[in-house]
Amino acid sequence: MNWFKLASPAAFYPFAGRLIPRFGLAALVLVLIGFDWGFFLTSDQLGGSNPQKEYYRIIFVHVPAAWMSMWLYLVLAAWSAIGLVFNTRLSFMMAKAVAPTGAIFTFLALWTGALWGRPSWGTYWDWDPRLTSELLLFFLYIGYIALHSAIDDTRRADRAAALLAIVGLVMVPVIFLSINCPDPTQCASLHQRSDPGSIHLSILIPMLSMTLGFWAYSFAAVFARLRTIILTREADSAWAREVIAQEART
Amino acid sequence: MMAFFSQGGYGGYVWGAFGMTFGLLLIEILQLRASQRKTLTRLSRLLRLRAPRQTASSAGRAQGTAGTKS
Amino acid sequence: MLDVTDLACRRGERDLFSGLGFQLPARTLLHVRGRNGSGKTSLLRVLCGLLRPDAGSIRWRGENIRELAEDYHRDLLYFGHLNGLKADLTGLENLRIASTLDQAPVDEDAIIEALARIGLEGFEDLPTRMLSQGQKKRVALARLILSKAPLWILDEPFTALDVDAVEFLQQLISAQVADGGSVVLTTHQEVPLTRGAIQRLTLGETVDDLDAATPAAH
Amino acid sequence: MLDVTDLACRRGERDLFSGLGFQLPARTLLHVRGRNGSGKTSLLRVLCGLLRPDAGSIRWRGENIRELAEDYHRDLLYFGHLNGLKADLTGLENLRIASTLDQAPVDEDAIIEALARIGLEGFEDLPTRMLSQGQKKRVALARLILSKAPLWILDEPFTALDVDAVEFLQQLISAQVADGGSVVLTTHQEVPLTRGAIQRLTLGETVDDLDAATPAAH
Amino acid sequence: MFRVFYCVLARDITLAMRRRTDVLTTLFFFVIVVSLFPLGVGSEREQLRLLGPGVVWVAALLASMLALERLFAADYDDGTLEQLLLTGQPLAVLVLGKVVAHWLLTGLPLVLIAPLVAMQYHLSPPAIWVMMAALAIGTPVLSLIGAIGAALTLGLRGGGILLSLLILPLYVPVLVYGAGAVSVSAIDIADTEPYLSLLSAFLLGASLLAPLAAAAALRISLE
Amino acid sequence: MFRVFYCVLARDITLAMRRRTDVLTTLFFFVIVVSLFPLGVGSEREQLRLLGPGVVWVAALLASMLALERLFAADYDDGTLEQLLLTGQPLAVLVLGKVVAHWLLTGLPLVLIAPLVAMQYHLSPPAIWVMMAALAIGTPVLSLIGAIGAALTLGLRGGGILLSLLILPLYVPVLVYGAGAVSVSAIDIADTEPYLSLLSAFLLGASLLAPLAAAAALRISLE
Ligand code: HEM
Ligand SMILES: Nc1ncnc2c1ncn2[C@@H]1O[C@H](COP(=O)(O)OP(=O)(O)OP(=O)(O)O)[C@@H](O)[C@H]1O
Numbered sequence A: 001m002n003w004f005k006l007a008s009p010a011a012f013y014p015f016a017g018r019l020i021p022r023f024g025l026a027a028l029v030l031v032l033i034g035f036d037w038g039f040f041l042t043s044d045q046l047g048g049s050n051p052q053k054e055y056y057r058i059i060f061v062h063v064p065a066a067w068m069s070m071w072l073y074l075v076l077a078a079w080s081a082i083g084l085v086f087n088t089r090l091s092f093m094m095a096k097a098v099a100p101t102g103a104i105f106t107f108l109a110l111w112t113g114a115l116w117g118r119p120s121w122g123t124y125w126d127w128d129p130r131l132t133s134e135l136l137l138f139f140l141y142i143g144y145i146a147l148h149s150a151i152d153d154t155r156r157a158d159r160a161a162a163l164l165a166i167v168g169l170v171m172v173p174v175i176f177l178s179i180n181c182p183d184p185t186q187c188a189s190l191h192q193r194s195d196p197g198s199i200h201l202s203i204l205i206p207m208l209s210m211t212l213g214f215w216a217y218s219f220a221a222v223f224a225r226l227r228t229i230i231l232t233r234e235a236d237s238a239w240a241r242e243v244i245a246q247e248a249r250t
Numbered sequence B: 001m002m003a004f005f006s007q008g009g010y011g012g013y014v015w016g017a018f019g020m021t022f023g024l025l026l027i028e029i030l031q032l033r034a035s036q037r038k039t040l041t042r043l044s045r046l047l048r049l050r051a052p053r054q055t056a057s058s059a060g061r062a063q064g065t066a067g068t069k070s
Numbered sequence C, D: 001m002l003d004v005t006d007l008a009c010r011r012g013e014r015d016l017f018s019g020l021g022f023q024l025p026a027r028t029l030l031h032v033r034g035r036n037g038s039g040k041t042s043l044l045r046v047l048c049g050l051l052r053p054d055a056g057s058i059r060w061r062g063e064n065i066r067e068l069a070e071d072y073h074r075d076l077l078y079f080g081h082l083n084g085l086k087a088d089l090t091g092l093e094n095l096r097i098a099s100t101l102d103q104a105p106v107d108e109d110a111i112i113e114a115l116a117r118i119g120l121e122g123f124e125d126l127p128t129r130m131l132s133q134g135q136k137k138r139v140a141l142a143r144l145i146l147s148k149a150p151l152w153i154l155d156e157p158f159t160a161l162d163v164d165a166v167e168f169l170q171q172l173i174s175a176q177v178a179d180g181g182s183v184v185l186t187t188h189q190e191v192p193l194t195r196g197a198i199q200r201l202t203l204g205e206t207v208d209d210l211d212a213a214t215p216a217a218h
Numbered sequence E, F: 001m002f003r004v005f006y007c008v009l010a011r012d013i014t015l016a017m018r019r020r021t022d023v024l025t026t027l028f029f030f031v032i033v034v035s036l037f038p039l040g041v042g043s044e045r046e047q048l049r050l051l052g053p054g055v056v057w058v059a060a061l062l063a064s065m066l067a068l069e070r071l072f073a074a075d076y077d078d079g080t081l082e083q084l085l086l087t088g089q090p091l092a093v094l095v096l097g098k099v100v101a102h103w104l105l106t107g108l109p110l111v112l113i114a115p116l117v118a119m120q121y122h123l124s125p126p127a128i129w130v131m132m133a134a135l136a137i138g139t140p141v142l143s144l145i146g147a148i149g150a151a152l153t154l155g156l157r158g159g160g161i162l163l164s165l166l167i168l169p170l171y172v173p174v175l176v177y178g179a180g181a182v183s184v185s186a187i188d189i190a191d192t193e194p195y196l197s198l199l200s201a202f203l204l205g206a207s208l209l210a211p212l213a214a215a216a217a218l219r220i221s222l223e
């Protein structure tokens, strides 16, 4: 397959169209596996002396959503950078298509985290570093979307929002460092993170399955949004007019 | 069955989390479909409106004509 | 000196022009004409490098203006719809800052003389917010007297000026052309140039939906 | 109808005019002339009641405009240096709001027709920020087509318009005068009125420091 | 007269809806300011609970004030305000229309989102209800008083910050009683009533006087 | 190049001096916000001492941000920014000149007035010194980061509040370390050093990168 050819919106449009159902199907299957395993194969309670009750099952959506939110921001920033450097139209459209899905996953990480925190910590919200940085990531997404939609001219909107995404990316480590480690003299001791190896396999498997499912879902959603964006922006070109005429008939 | 829904008394939290997750994803899917359909109808109407004019003005697109005169 | 090939520009779903090409040698004035909304301002901003064209290239003395960047801007004087004056500064201060930033600082006396020549004697020390529409425009145009840039790009420089000022400005433009410079300007009036060559470029002549601009019988 | 006596106005330590008096009957156009900075805009704003004169009185149909206040404003249409358009609203919306607030709401079709007559067919639905300088001005001038106000006060309405639009506007003004209205306008161009009477008022004729406006020999 | 009021109201809301993000941004500003405090102050639960009402009210005040700056400024810059003055309508009605639109777009969302931010400060449910009620009565007062300041500072460079200077002191009573109502509710919910009635009295007074004062200020600013 | 920098700097300072109130208003805004808190929160001495650093920093952050909005907007509206872009000078240098002027006019006064407001919160003298040092290093970072946001939101309606949304999250590190330095100084003054060095590192990084990013943003915004 010629990957360079795919960089043109005209070629990418049908390509994305063919991929959407495949990713959608994969997402459905993986999420169902994760759900089934997590609810029926793993035990209801975990841990020894101080067992985690059933609410630990939130982990099956919480962690995948949190991972996706961070991963999608990387994708957003990467496409933005590519767009600014090489001035390719498709990369900007890609970045724009990623943002809403990323914001949704960030919100979900916060929401599910809050619902987890209530039974286990006794509060919906606390100013834990991890929670705070996720909240700021949410603000970054919202900022990107708000800036993009505040500008009428698409070209300016693309470029301005792309620059913002990159500035945000530069800042993310700094932000993360600052909230994770408000006391620079004793950073390491603050947050004990669980080692992935020590997680029980019957949790790890559904969690990973769910993560892959969300990942496939993101592909499908982003491509679907991308197709609409491409069509709107290329409405004047001959191929788009053909596509529009064709799809309007069906 | 009841045990499945009550989740040991934590059903509100567990189903709140899962419900919001799959609910939001579902809403996103529906919203994507709706916006795709809306875009298609809007664009096809636009094309139909432009169609007669398109032929007229494609012949004489804003063309610069430069002439020298002193 | 300015060499434009195959330029295209779209704004807000409308093609303003495409395949536009011309050469502007020294000692020439290019008069860009066209109805309201035909893309004159857009063309001028593209020529300045403020707006990115959708296709085509612009060369200044053989080099692409994107690559020349700041070097091109040093050779250029742009005068847009906005006057580019700080309302809180006096005419004198505005001009001094403009000339310093253009890396051609001139002394106070030269600025005062320029302001006097353009008819603002006695107004040098007023914040420009206290000037009338036409007086503001005159302050901005005093930059033309001080400028040594070989290329002037002027967007409707004659509006809001009274008859004397219009005539004075025409003489300035003629002198710039006679001295070996180039000028691109838009105006809905005629430009009687005394020396040098005039090229005319008319935008959007045949776009049909502008025909409606002819007023209905009244 | 408009009766001005002994009007005086100072701005920023300069006397713009004093002892100014005139009467403007119906079916008449008053063309206020003067160099840049002679006080035309100030006079027009005084006539609208936006600026308080330093002396003198202005009467509309025999009553002082200060006392008439809102009643006077209903009879008045002012068009200033700024266009008075919301950049985020379309031309259609701008005009609809303007006419509702003037308590003379007109229906959509009338507005669309007015916009078409002034040469903006196809641009009705664009936010006015996306229009060119001249197109914005045209939207603002479309208010003249819709207006039923007997008194128009227009500050340099012809700038930025192309030749067709200028001609159309001249016809509009003629029609207003012929229909029994009055018009006060400033412009640096000539106004060929086809019907009705023209009065001319020249401001600041004898102020000597404006003589410097004559460009020095070049 | 009602038609004029409605026309201005509809106009401003349409304008805001053209840029839906505007409404959201006031909201997010509010949320962000509220969220910043724990970062600067530390996140002890008991302390946050004490801080909560004050922080939320200060943030509401700042959010409302920030948005106020554009209340007349946008209309002034493009000359539509001049035209509004010349419409032959009572100016105070036009001003009231603009203020109501402003509150619907900036005050109301704050009221609705208050429970969310209150949670961050671990406030109890009754306290949250009181906070919503206090915000619902208090924020219109903020918009009304702010309109006077916005009219006075119109067209001045740095007007935004001059505006803050003028109106923040006037906001103090609303702040004191608004935050007071919430703090008191932690002790006994019945105690909040006098606070809320005082706020309502402010609202009544402000809606009668502020439009007139703002209209007068506008006339002065436009001379 | 230095001459250009200096010219822009001098220009912006002259402009501000034409309207001396502008400088004062940022200051007063800061003072007022800081003084409002005890009104909303209550005035227990011990509690105020804990709150002090956080409140002062949040207020500094808001004051700096408010003033930022006009950083490029005024030049944009009157067309001088367009002219600056066309001067044939490296844009980043011009931007740096404007940012330095902005800091001198809004950041520096905050640093100088900090002792006064710190007193309201009963901070100890060493803590006050640390606060001044932290503000002196931290506020330029705020101005630099803010310039990027200001350039991005140039000419947008409701830009002010959009600006807040974009840059407040980016201000968080400065806030955390700035307030952290002061809080820690209450325990042991020697502990503040790593905080201050981290802030200095931010300053260095921001002064290298931010002007470039802001210049790029300006070019995009002016298209
Ligand atoms: C609003 C509240 C919450 C938010 C925003 C949140 C956010 C996050 C994020 C961003 C991650 C991924 C971090 C990483 O992998 O580096 C994560 C992972 C995780 N979270 Fe949460 N969380 C919240 C509440 C909770 C609560 C209450 C718990 C449990 C008591 C929890 C337990 C976990 C666990 C176990 C992981 C697994 C990742 C690992 O450490 O390997 N979270 N959360
Ligand atoms: N806001 C102001 N404050 C002080 N003086 C002013 C102000 N506006 C204008 N002036 C002064 O008033 C005089 C007349 O200004 P005005 O705008 O009325 O002139 P004009 O005749 O309309 O000129 P133009 O033809 O340039 O539009 C000018 O000399 C100007 O210096």
Ligand SMILES: Nc1ncnc2c1ncn2[C@@H]1O[C@H](COP(=O)(O)OP(=O)(O)OP(=O)(O)O)[C@@H](O)[C@H]1O
Binding pocket: A153, C011, C012, C014, C016, C034, C035, C036, C037, C038, C039, C040, C041, C042, C043, D129, D130, D131, D132, D133, D134, D135, D160
């Ligand atoms: N910011 C913008 N966004 C989208 N479209 C725009 C924008 N500015 C202008 N346009 C469109 O571009 C076209 C040309 O505008 P331009 O300002 O170049 O015209 P012009 O020839 O200078 O007209 P005028 O004689 O009225 O000044 C117009 O039809 C206008 O609708």
Ligand SMILES: [Mg+2]
Binding pocket: C040, C041, C042, C155, D132, D133, D134
């Ligand atoms: Mg133009």
Ligand SMILES: [Mg+2]
Binding pocket: C132, C133, C134, D040, D041, D042, D155
């Ligand atoms: Mg005038």
